[in-house]
Amino acid sequence: MDLYRIDLYVINLYVMEECRMLMKVLKRLAEGDRYSNKIMARELGVDEGMIEQMLMQLERKGYIEKEEMASCSGSCDCGSGPKKASCCSSKSNIIIWKITSKGNETALRVAK
Secondary structure (H helix, E strand, C coil): CCHHHHHHHHHHHHHHHHHHHHCCCCCCCCCCCCHHHHHHHHHCCCCCCCCHHHHHHHHHCCCCCEECCHHHHHHCCCCHHHHHHHHHHHCCEEEEEECCHHHHHHHHHHHH
């Protein structure tokens, strides 16, 4: 096997893994639960920066859209326990990601 084919193989593996991670994030959002980036990163075994990049990539591709809240009023229904604490204890703007119809269709296809 020549070096060019090895490079292509490694690139393909990387792209496939990136797609798998994007689909994991999309499926989590499609489930309707609210996650902070920190919680999602911990559950998926990646860092928060990676989650932020994946969310922005999903947004650019039209799978999700964001809805910004000036602050948490406590009525955002962002879960209970640590999820609510991480969401509602923030003093900064809160970004809620909503899945689009394109994202829902894709998540349903992947779940099969």
